[in-house]
Amino acid sequence: MAAQCAQESIYNLLPRLEEKTVKPPRPSVKREVEKNKAQWKTMGPAKVAVPSPKNFLQKHSKEPKLPARKKEQDSKKLPALSVPQRTDHPVMGIQSKKNFINTNAVAAITGLPKKPQPIYVDRRQGDKYLLETSGLVPKYIKKKDYGVTPKYVTQRNEEMKRAQKEYEAGILEHLKKRAMKQLSDEERRSLLQGLKKNWEEVYREFQRLSVEIDTIPKKIYKEKLESQMKQLEHDIEVIEKHKVIYIANE
Numbered sequence: 001m002a003a004q005c006a007q008e009s010i011y012n013l014l015p016r017l018e019e020k021t022v023k024p025p026r027p028s029v030k031r032e033v034e035k036n037k038a039q040w041k042t043m044g045p046a047k048v049a050v051p052s053p054k055n056f057l058q059k060h061s062k063e064p065k066l067p068a069r070k071k072e073q074d075s076k077k078l079p080a081l082s083v084p085q086r087t088d089h090p091v092m093g094i095q096s097k098k099n100f101i102n103t104n105a106v107a108a109i110t111g112l113p114k115k116p117q118p119i120y121v122d123r124r125q126g127d128k129y130l131l132e133t134s135g136l137v138p139k140y141i142k143k144k145d146y147g148v149t150p151k152y153v154t155q156r157n158e159e160m161k162r163a164q165k166e167y168e169a170g171i172l173e174h175l176k177k178r179a180m181k182q183l184s185d186e187e188r189r190s191l192l193q194g195l196k197k198n199w200e201e202v203y204r205e206f207q208r209l210s211v212e213i214d215t216i217p218k219k220i221y222k223e224k225l226e227s228q229m230k231q232l233e234h235d236i237e238v239i240e241k242h243k244v245i246y247i248a249n250e
Helices: 002-007 029-040 100-110 151-177 185-207 216-241
Strands: 119-121 128-130 180-182 246-248
Touching: 185 216
Parallel strands: none
Antiparallel strands: 119 128, 180 246
C-alpha cells in the first residue's frame, strides 16, 4: 500500500526525458607518448640550448689574470742608432797638430807611479794570484771594533755585579739581625740558678729510682736522667767558669 502511494504522485504524470551519459573519448596512449616525447629528448628542461663542443674548458682559464703591462715612456726608450748609409764615404784628410810623443812623455814623467798589487804564488813556477782575495790578509784584526767587549756582555756583567751586591747586603742584614749580645750579670745569675734548680729536680727523680733495675724501661729512664744531669753539670761549669757570655739574637 505504501509503495502504491509513493508511485501515485502528480510529478509522475509529467513525461520524463531519458538522460544519456556521454562518456569522454578514451585517450590513446600512443598519441600521448608521441606528444610528450619531443619535450624530453635531451637531459634537463625543454628548450635549452645544447653547449657547443667548441666552447670547452681550457687550461688556466679560471686563474686570476694580471693587469696588462703598461708601455714604457718614450723618455726611457733608447735613441735609435744612426747607421751610415752604404753610399756614405768617411771624412778623409783630417790631421791633428798634437804631438802625442811629447804628451805621453810628460805624462809619464809627471805622473805618480802605480802601486804594485800584492800577489802570491802557490809554487815556484806557478800562477800569480791577488793576495787580498786569498784570505791571507789579516783584515779582521784591523777592524775598529776588534777586541772591544760587546754591549750585551758588559750589561750582563753589570747585572751580575748588582745581584752579587744585593746578595751580600742581604747576608749582612741577616747577620745584623742575628748579632751576638752580651748577657748582663743579673741574667747570668738567674740563668745559673735556673740550671742548678733543674739539676736538683733531675737528681731528685734519679734518687727515686728503685735499687734493682731489672726491666728495659727502667734502664732507659735511668740512662736518660744520667745524660740530663751530665749536660746540666757541663752547662753550670761553663757559666761559672766564664764571666762574660754572648748569645745570638733570634
